[in-house]
Amino acid sequence: xxxxxxxxxxxxxxxxxxxxxxxxxxxxxxxxxxxxxxxxxxxxxxxxxxxxxxxxxxxxxxxxxxxxxxxxxxxxxxxxxxxxxxxxxxxxxxxxxxxxxxxxxxxxxxxxxxxxxxxxxxxxxxxxxxxxxxxxxxxxxxxxxxxxxxxxxxxxxxxxxxxxxxxxxxxxxxxxxxxxxxxxxxxxx
Numbered sequence: 625x626x627x628x629x630x631x632x633x634x635x636x637x638x639x640x641x642x643x644x645x646x647x648x649x650x651x652x653x654x655x656x657x658x659x660x661x662x663x664x665x666x667x668x669x670x671x672x673x674x675x676x677x678x679x680x681x682x683x684x685x686x687x688x689x690x691x692x693x694x695x696x697x698x699x700x701x702x703x704x705x706x707x708x709x710x711x712x713x714x715x716x717x718x719x720x721x722x723x724x725x726x727x728x729x730x731x732x733x734x735x736x737x738x739x740x741x742x743x744x745x746x747x748x749x750x751x752x753x754x755x756x757x758x759x760x761x762x763x764x765x766x767x768x769x770x771x772x773x774x775x776x777x778x779x780x781x782x783x784x785x786x787x788x789x790x791x792x793x794x795x796x797x798x799x800x801x802x803x804x805x806x807x808x809x810x811x812x813x
Contacts, residue, residue: 625686625687625688626648626683626684626687626688627640627645627646627647627648627687627688627690627810628648628649628650628679628683628687628689628690629647629648629649629650629690629691630650630651630652630675630676630678630679630689630690630691631649631652631675631690631691631692631795632649632651633692633795635774635776635794635795635796636692636794636795636796637649639791639794639796639798640690640796643798643802644812645812647690650679650682650683652674652675652676652678652679653678654674654675658670658671658695658702658704664695664697664702664727664742664744665727665729665742665744667693667695667702667727668693668694668695668727668728668729668742669729669731669740669741669742670729671693671729672691672692672693672728672730672731672740673691673729673731673738673740675691675692675693675731676689676690676691676731676732676733676738677731677733679691680733685735686734686735687734688732688734688805688808688810689731689732689733689734690730690731690732690801691730691731691732691733692728692729692730692731692795692796693728693729694726694727694728694729694770694792694795695726695728695770695771696715696724696725696726696727696770696771697724697725697726697727698718698719698722698724698725698771699718703715703718703719703724703770703771703772704770704771705767705768705770705772706766706767706772709761709767711772712761712766712772713758713761715766715771715772715773716752716757716760716761716766716773717752717754717757719749719752719771719772719773719782720749720750720751720752720757721749721750721751721752722748722749723746723747723748724746724747724749724771725744725745725746725747726744726745726746726747726770726771726788727742727743727744728742728743728792728795728796728797729741729742730742730796730797730800730804732801732804732805732808734808734810737808739804739807739808741800741804743788743789743792743797743800744788744792745786745787745788745789745790745792745793745797746786746787746788747775747783747785747786747793748783748784748786749782749783749784750782750783752782756782760773760778760779760782763778765777765778765779766779775790775793775794776793776794
């Protein structure tokens with residue numbers, strides 16, 4: 625049995641390494657197109673399952689495929705990865721001084737078995753100035769992250785509080801993942 629992470633995210637890779645897991649990285653190549661008119665839970669479940677199924681089609685049935693997708697949800701709208709710096713600035717301005725939701729869907733496929741689940745975490749930002757937003761964007765950090773920020777990086781100084789799984793905000797809810805793997809007979813300890 626081989627474990628495969630169906631993601632190119634360095635943060636997800638770091639989290640699995642933190643658990644001492646041995647795994648291969650095989651990012652799904654499909655485009656990330658959320659279902660229209662869907663809520664955050666439905667979106668992350670659909671996207672993570674699509675990634676897991678894509679990678680599972682090209683690997684052995686004895687392998688364990690782990691896929692995840694993370695979004696930021698604010699005022700009933702999806703904030704994905706920004707397309708450019710202007711969109712990143714808009715997103716950070718919208719998050720300034722407010723609480724938002726971070727959702728991650730996790731899908732694990734092992735042979736004919738599939739487990740999927742979603743985790744929601746609330747994140748509260750302090751008020752941000754335009755200069756802070758510009759300086760943060762200049763670091764390049766927000767450009768490959770949902771909601772245009774990484775809570776474990778420079779943007780950690782923006783976070784006033786987190787309710788829920790911190791690791792979910794990094795892109796992989798570790799507690800949920802552990803329970804799912806256990807159900808499939810994969811022990812972490």
